Amino acid sequence: MTRYCFNSSHSGTGDLHEALTWVPPKEAPLFIIDAFFKDRSNFIANEIHPSSNRIFWLQANENQKSIEQLSSIWEWLIQLEANRSTHLIIVGGGITLDTGAFAATVFQRGLAFTLVPTTLLAQVDASIGGKNGVNLFGLKNYIGTINEPMEVIADAQVLATLPAHHVLSGWMEVVKHSLIADANLWSQLSHYQNIPRPENQPDLIQASSQIKRTIVKDDLYEGGRRKSLNFGHTVAHALESIGSRQAVNIPHGLAVGLGMVFSLNWSAQLAAENSRIELLHAAQVIRGWIEQFPELNCIRWAASLDPEEVWKHMKRDKKNRTNEVLEVALMAIGEAHWDTPIIQPSFEDVWRRLFDENSSAQN
Numbered sequence: 286m287t288r289y290c291f292n293s294s295h296s297g298t299g300d301l302h303e304a305l306t307w308v309p310p311k312e313a314p315l316f317i318i319d320a321f322f323k324d325r326s327n328f329i330a331n332e333i334h335p336s337s338n339r340i341f342w343l344q345a346n347e348n349q350k351s352i353e354q355l356s357s358i359w360e361w362l363i364q365l366e367a368n369r370s371t372h373l374i375i376v377g378g379g380i381t382l383d384t385g386a387f388a389a390t391v392f393q394r395g396l397a398f399t400l401v402p403t404t405l406l407a408q409v410d411a412s413i414g415g416k417n418g419v420n421l422f423g424l425k426n427y428i429g430t431i432n433e434p435m436e437v438i439a440d441a442q443v444l445a446t447l448p449a450h451h452v453l454s455g456w457m458e459v460v461k462h463s464l465i466a467d468a469n470l471w472s473q474l475s476h477y478q479n480i481p482r483p484e485n486q487p488d489l490i491q492a493s494s495q496i497k498r499t500i501v502k503d504d505l506y507e508g509g510r511r512k513s514l515n516f517g518h519t520v521a522h523a524l525e526s527i528g529s530r531q532a533v534n535i536p537h538g539l540a541v542g543l544g545m546v547f548s549l550n551w552s553a554q555l556a557a558e559n560s561r562i563e564l565l566h567a568a569q570v571i572r573g574w575i576e577q578f579p580e581l582n583c584i585r586w587a588a589s590l591d592p593e594e595v596w597k598h599m600k601r602d603k604k605n606r607t608n609e610v611l612e613v614a615l616m617a618i619g620e621a622h623w624d625t626p627i628i629q630p631s632f633e634d635v636w637r638r639l640f641d642e643n644s645s646a647q648n
């Protein structure tokens with residue numbers, strides 16, 4: 286069973302070395318670390334210098350979340366004569382953790398590993414639940430396994446250097462967790478007019494990560510409740526794949542935000558009268574956060590899309606089992622119903638009303 290350790294007890298400057306002091310001692314560990322940190326510390330951990338061959342520096346971008354990157358990691362492990370007793374410490378955002386954990390999981394049928402998440406998204410989401418993998422032929426996260434780390438060591442202070450649009454990505458997952466499982470947490474989040482800096486919000490990070498940990502503990506292989514974590518993501522993935530075809534960069538956080546705005550409006554049609562208002566209000570609050578990134582022009586871009594095209598991409602989502610599109614609906618804040626079928630006419634109806642300029646004030 287994975288041991289989780291979350292540190293918020295010291296203020297810091299985002300220094301990785303300080304965060305790594307929380308990792309329990311290991312015998313001669315090897316490190317896979319996000320290259321963002323390469324020039325930012327004189328030494329990394331246990332007096333290991335950044336130029337040490339015990340560290341594999343990983344460039345975190347989606348194009349390199351690939352088989353080629355895995356091959357390079359495995360080659361490095363072979364050169365260092367890694368064996369079944371080697372322990373890997375994997376440090377970085379979701380790209381580094383997904384790639385490193387997959388590399389560790391299948392090398393010699395499995396090395397033990399520790400995850401040290403350094404983005405907000407990685408602390409509340411990617412480090413939890415054992416999913417790992419890389420992209421294949423342009424298909425996202427198409428190969429991978431579910432295999433949990435020995436431990437996850439998170440430290441809020443490393444988030445001090447995270448740029449705003451990466452904070453947004455993590456924030457939307459924090460929001461998602463509250464909407465699907467914790468109405469009190471949502472009520473707290475909804476009072477923030479501006480998305481807060483995460484290094485100052487260790488309690489929110491912990492509360493959010495605890496929600497995902499509770500969900501995956503009972504349903505690691507996604508037979509039931511874990512599916513609720515896909516809330517807002519079917520539309521988000523459709524928007525990201527249309528964006529990449531059009532060479533429009535839609536940050537993941539904005540895609541998930543738009544997906545949740547859609548799903549809340551759709552859910553409001555299914556929910557009882559007394560929940561409808563809170564669901565629509567939640568959609569409005571999220572829309573407000575998205576609008577704080579006007580330079581990305583996401584709402585206008587989404588409004589320009591043909592809903593039929595969005596629907597086509599939703600049908601291709603790898604989570605659909607049959608010909609239907611299965612969505613997560615909220616019957617109230619905190620009450621998620623997964624595997625709820627959605628049909629094309631109701632998708633298009635909600636989509637059009639959402640982006641119709643005359644009705645945008647209500648949504």
Ligand SMILES: NC(=O)c1ccc[n+]([C@@H]2O[C@H](COP(=O)([O-])OP(=O)(O)OC[C@H]3O[C@@H](n4cnc5c(N)ncnc54)[C@H](O)[C@@H]3O)[C@@H](O)[C@H]2O)c1
Nearest residue numbers: 321345378379380381403404406407410411416443446447
């Ligand atoms: N395994 C899972 O359950 C799971 C869940 C959600 C997302 N993911 C995956 O996670 C990936 C996205 O992860 P992400 O949002 O963490 O992005 P990321 O790993 O790309 O990191 C974002 C950027 O931030 C930099 N960075 C990392 N830590 C930093 C810090 N402390 N300060 C400043 N910059 C820092 C990275 O170098 C990178 O440029 C996607 O590939 C997605 O598929 C996996």
